[in-house]
Amino acid sequence: MHFENTREFALQLDQQDKLREHRDQFLFPKINGKQVIYFTGNSLGLQPKNTQKYVDDIMKDWADLAVEGHFYAEKPWWDYHERLAKPLSKIVGANEAEITVMNTLTVNLHLLMVSFYQPKGKRYKIICEEKAFPSDQYMLNSQVRFHGYDPDDAIIEIKKRAGEHNFRTEDILKTIEAVGEECALILIGGVNYYTGQVFDMKTITKAGHDIGAFVGWDLAHAAGNIKLELHDWNVDFAAWCSYKYMNSGPGNASGCFVHERFHNKKDIPRFEGWWGTSKETRFLMKPEFEPMPNADAWQLSNAPVLSLAPYLASLELFDEVGMDALIEKRNRIVSYLEFILKEIDKEVDSTFEIITPSAQKERATQLSVFLHGEGKALFEYLMKNGVITDWREPNVIRLAPAPFYCSYEDMFEFGQILKQGILDKKNS
Template structure:
């Protein structure tokens, strides 16, 4: 693709975009009456227009049926979460029964650690990436302390090479090999939240398991963004939030993947609750836990239906479009954004540095050398909503469902104007 930094080119690309109409399926905040340029779908996806209707449907069933909505609603509540699973299986590359929806992300990671962190003897270490998302760091450290280990000894953090901004797969594999005799678990972010790098999940999974460890993935920035084949890759487990690229609403429910080789086991270590028991006998209130033969065995309580309703609205859109089409547009759109940044860099003699490697989803993380927070504030004041990360990075995530090529072109014009206006004057360089 040969890109052009012109309005005519951007409009032509939008006219030829087979997914362009899906922009209208989402609600945009406005800035001075115009839709903002939204780059933070990697933090919170926009609201699907259908979300409110899905919630109203549940509220109406609650109003008209009360408790009988569990069984007599249009979408009965007692199995509502099961209806989300087939959509998610197609998004993350899972087999039927390997996915469930419950709780929130870090809660689920803690619950999964009960089953898949199995320290024994000299095999007790956990391997993760350097500076993982803080919630993952806290979770891993607290789990190690709970089991009586010192995180300073038991947590292996794979570091980036000096002067580099991303991990090399060879370094991760070498760390696995180095600690093979003592490694119990590999748990990493499939897409790094800070630099947008997509790790080689397949190679890392195989290496970790070959070393005798179990392997899990935090897919908060991966689900709905990149190609996933969790079953075929052989991952033991994974979890993700739903409010970023999957547009389910703030703080909404988490998805969980558990490989089928771990299903149907009554004796697996697991925290258990009523909703994980077999549906056929659940309301018999039997004293012994009889697990569902699927990932639903990890369910604890009946799901929050009002929260799942907006998730359903988004998943129906994913199923209409398919990940293949979304990824195709993602690559074109992110490529155009990269081109625009390069053109602006040349025009204003700035010093942008994209720290996201070629292995990426739809996020570009950009060091603004010589520019600072005032430039970010200028963008915000002119209808652009990116994300700021210390010390001097903006994250730009052009979600393909609702971002356009004209958004990328307009952003470039606003960015150039902000630099030329001297918004970053006097800011320290990184």
């Protein structure tokens, strides 16, 4: 498509946007009395307007029913989490039974590693990407230490080639092949948090299984952002937070996927709690754990319904729109943002370097941009002028125009603010 760097053209794209009405279903912060341009849906999504009602319903049930709300609320609390499984299964490409929602992301990854990191003999190594999100690094280091191994030996990091910003699938596959039968687990972020690169999860998962390893994915930046087919890709397990692209609120509950081939197994290593035991016998208080016949077997405690309510509210919107429509707009609005950046780059004679892959299959909502010659002062200028974005050292801004609520006019307006910030610096 031929783009133009004009407000008129951006407004024309907004008129053609099938999702434009959904923008009004979200609450935007304001700076200087004006609604912000919001680029940080990859960190914390905006609040859907329907969220308040979902939370208020639980508060009212608590007030009116107290403990009886577990069974007699309109949405009973004791099985509240089950309502999230069906819409989530559509988002991540899973069977409904393969989905559960509990705890938070790193907690869930630790719990899943109890089942899927089983070092024995010479098979004890974990493959991950270099400079993974710090929480994943801490988790992996602590897990291998817990099992008595040295992280410097047990953790194998896939490297980028010198001078390149992104990983090559061929290099990942070579690393997997080289580690071979020493590999117990491959655990990678499905979308790299820093560059926005999307990994070839299907190919990597198969390569891991070919050498006899378990394969799991941290989908913090992938769920609600890219097309996922976890069941068909034969992924062993995955977990994701819900507060980024899925707009459930700060620090909110995490989704989990466990492939159905691991269900109904009493002998699988797993930390157990009473919400993972059979619903039919749960309140008989039997001493023997009888696992639920699905991913809920990994549940520990009763569901935190006040956290799940905003998640359910957001999933209602996802169910209404569908991932295909979100991805269609995502592709166009990110391409338009890329065009705007390149146009402004030419106008101000600066040097922007987009380090996110240019190939559509290797990127999603996020563009990470090196602002060569610019410092944090430009980021601060953007923030003061109503552009909420994200700064990463040494001089990268991450821009994530979430398709639910970002407009094409936002992309144009951002370009104008960015240009003015650079010109003001040059003229000062």
